[in-house]
Ligand code: AMP
């Protein structure tokens with residue numbers, strides 16, 4: 001059984017479930033600790049913390065920041081913060097990137113029109129609500145408009161990085177994202193290393209820039225991938241983290257709190273997160 005899950009999304013970004021639901025589900029799955037890590041926002045932390053208190057589990061305030069590296073492309077960095085951390089300044093700094101997400105969604109809609117798949121910007125906004133808007137919201141609008149059967153089909157055919165409806169947006173650099181996280185007293189981890197074109201290069205660059213953790217236990221990565229991650233982490237002095245990356249977008253997705261991690265590694269990262277100070 002998993003003791004913790006350090007990577008989940010809610011309706012505050014591109015997840016389909018409210019923060020309270022995600023926390024409750026993780027608690028039902030038996031975890032002691034969960035981090036909410038919405039994209040470019042900490043807006044769900046308060047609600048998640050309330051739910052965690054009610055269910056008797058611990059909540060870590062978290063965020064997932066997309067960064068761009070000239071050699072490695074797009075990487076995702078997770079940040080985790082102490083309960084006493086002052087998150088207002090960080091949230092303010094991320095505003096710019098949430099605004100950028102909106103204008104990018106608008107440009108994506110235009111691209112879809114040009115591709116013969118009209119989707120209204122308003123319907124994307126209706127789906128996103130007040131969330132930090134992302135491609136999954138556009139994908140859901142494409143499903144609603146009948147252009148594709150599923151969110152996954154929208155990504156596979158149109159929205160994936162470099163796809164015909166892919167519109168890039170301005171991202172932070174790796175070192176700026178780490179500065180943001182560490183200045184707030186946070187702990188950083190490189191999200192889903194196995195998903196990058198060059199997992200080893202990405203992890204080396206992350207460690208060289210001062211990053212501290214590596215999401216070795218990710219979704220349904222294979223035992224071989226996990227073994228490679230463990231070796232690499234050991235060599236580079238990175239601490240193992242675990243995440244389901246729950247979004248609630250696909251029926252077959254793993255639920256919050258369902259990715260196992262060996263006991264000694266769980267104990268290590270839980271202690272580090274407990275010792276965080278602002
Ligand atoms: P954005 O943050 O708007 O660039 O969108 C990225 C999000 O879209 C990721 O956090 C995932 O939730 C989702 N995503 C990205 N690539 C894919 C893919 N190939 N298949 C399914 N979902 C994806």
Ligand code: MN
Nearest residue numbers: 009014039247
């Ligand atoms: Mn996402």
Ligand code: MN
Nearest residue numbers: 064076191192
């Ligand atoms: Mn990610």
Ligand code: MN
Nearest residue numbers: 007009064245
């Ligand atoms: Mn994620």
